[in-house]
Amino acid sequence: MRIMAQVCMVMNLDKCIGCHTCTVTCKQTWTNRPGTEYVYFNNVETKPGLGYPARYEDQEQWKGGWELDRKGRLRLKGGSRLKRLATIFYNPDLPTIDDYHDPFTYDYASLINAPAGTKSPSVSARSALTGREMTPKWGTNWEDDLAGAPGRALGDPNIEAMAEKVKMDFESVFMFYLPRICEHCLNPSCVASCPSGAMYKREEDGIVLVDQDRCRGWRFCVSGCPYKKVYFNHRTGKAEKCTLCFPRIEAGLPTICSETCVGRLRYLGLVLYDADAVTAAAATADAQDLYEAQLQVFLDPNDPAVAAEAERQGIPHDWVAAARRSPAYALIVRHRVALPLHPEFRTMPMVWYVPPLSPVADVTAAAGYNEDNPDNIFAAIDTLRIPVEYLANLFTAGRVAPVRDALRRLAMVRTVMRAHQLGTHPDVDPADVGLSDDDAEDLFRLLAIARYEDRYVVPPAHAENAGRLLAQHSMSGCSLDEEGGPGMGGAGPEPEAVPGFHLQRQESADDSVAGRDQRGRLHLVVSERPSPGPLGPATLGGAG
């Protein structure tokens, strides 16, 4: 057993209002550069819809992810290694820019400098690739809120199998939002596809990154990722992808998409897993069993044997402790309300989703919700506006039972908590859906109250060794910061509290000079001392 820790995200789709704040702040942080105009590390899709790039979920077309060969062994769907090396001059499975969109901008100066007159000046779109005028025909939010859905949404690969059941007329149409980032998979096919070995999974926190210095632009990662979350920078000729905001994660902060999420629907926490069991689990014969198989790979941090073995294998004590408090582990394993996105791609994705329940309540309300008979809501789950089969195609390779169970638990939490609030006694038994009273309270705390501290349990990175290395180069802090020296060490004065900025305070308290104190922590990126305050994040670009 090889125990590894993974920073895992869970998104509660019930709460996503499709405001795209995550997309905007992510873009401002990471991809507001020439060459990455069309790149969205985070994007929010309206489902049903084609997604971004168009129809990315259809792996018969794009050949992303893994498949099983005749003997049941795992292999890349894009072909063998030998085939890749022989066809390296042209990648048949690579989307073109038109599958994303020709990035466009406007000649704003001509508006500002337009001469005074009676007519309002206007400009047309200009391609960022060529500088020429163009007509936008498709884009990342082209189908926002079902725009154009009557003609297009039935092309959603998740819907094609159930097309006769789904109608796009006004009475029966349904939709919800699906925010997507890189899945930081346990069995990443992009990493396996990269012939240069430039992509890697970090041992400490499982974040999947591209080494920009080793990438040679062969582009197999782009086609290898079934979620199409590796992008090709057309200016630098290198691949780029969601970094899970690793400089923030290392500092114990949530990613920027999580931090700025208006609906507070994102959760970040550690999940411990057995790295030796990943390949076998990903090779599970029946794709519909992959969800359960992935659950079996996760380890229970509350199990003393697991915790002891994790620490013996070098996972820091406070990380194991953080894994026990992990909201991701709670939602995925303990309460089983979160589900993986397209487990059938066999990459063991690590961004999970709590399926949307809200429309159920609407349906039952319309059907005359009976407070005395909350079971009504369970009956409605099978007839709800968002077909359970559609959710199952997204989250469980088509198996309905886990989705239905998750929705029933969510409905149960509402019923139980409503009774608590009203001081009545619910005549339903949470045990029917596998919940205890405590579980219902816990889910209520996590999903409804959703305090910042409960949503994000991100232990700061340990960089003691890195600290020693940097200290040798006198780069970690002030050289006068010696015992008895003019700087006298220490963390400096308490910074003023800034509402809404939640840097973990104990950090600066026990963060003596990292180079000297082996137990002290050094944030690789936030120089040597976290400085909470409005300017705190500005130091992130520092000594990385």
Place this chain on the structure above:
Amino acid sequence: MNGITGFELFWWVILPYLALATFVIGHIWRYRYDQFGWTSRSTQLQEKRWLKWGSPIFHYGTFAAIGGHVIGILIPESWTHAIGIPEVAYRWFSAGAGTLAAVLVIVGVAILAGRRLFVTRVRATTSPVDWLALILLAIVIAMGIAETVGVNLLGSGYDYRQSVALWFRGLFVGNPDVAAIAHAPLLYQVHATAAWAVIAVWPFSRLVHAWSYPVWYLWRPFVVYRSRVAAPPNEPGTSGRRWRKIGARY
């Protein structure tokens, strides 16, 4: 080395050595200071219909042409004589296989040059050094095809293994036969000169991607893990990726 003018010595000995030195030192410099710029610079994202045919045909044709040069230039004629291959047979093989390679290269390069010139999205990505390398390659290819098809297949033939090859191999053992290349047909002279120019430009262009052909992918584990380590500080005087004047602020 009698009867050689100073110009010939400069052109056929000193310039090739300068090109070789630029090639070696340029690659060391680029590898150390510009890992970030070391890429194949693919334009498949912008255009894939033409690339689908042009790129594989061009690359495989080029491999065939390079193989032909190894046989024709690096292997001495005496060796092929020794194993009983007469000059006429060799030349017919050279002209035949060479013509096949030439057709591949010319079709491939026509498609690639066409999309680079006429597909706006692709043309917009092309840097000046790309144009320089392309023009030099075009000269090398045009002259090479003229030699193979025009001289050896359709014309009277020219035994470059008794002349150009002697000079070329001689460069690597310090004893180049300058007279041999100086009296070769103009086609061969232009071909050789442009080829040296390509060698000199190579380390500064996207051609460096040739050395990154990832053979080791065949036996590497699928999933690569890396431990998070602190990067060593940049070398003094550089920002890590770009060459800076020593002592300049960074």
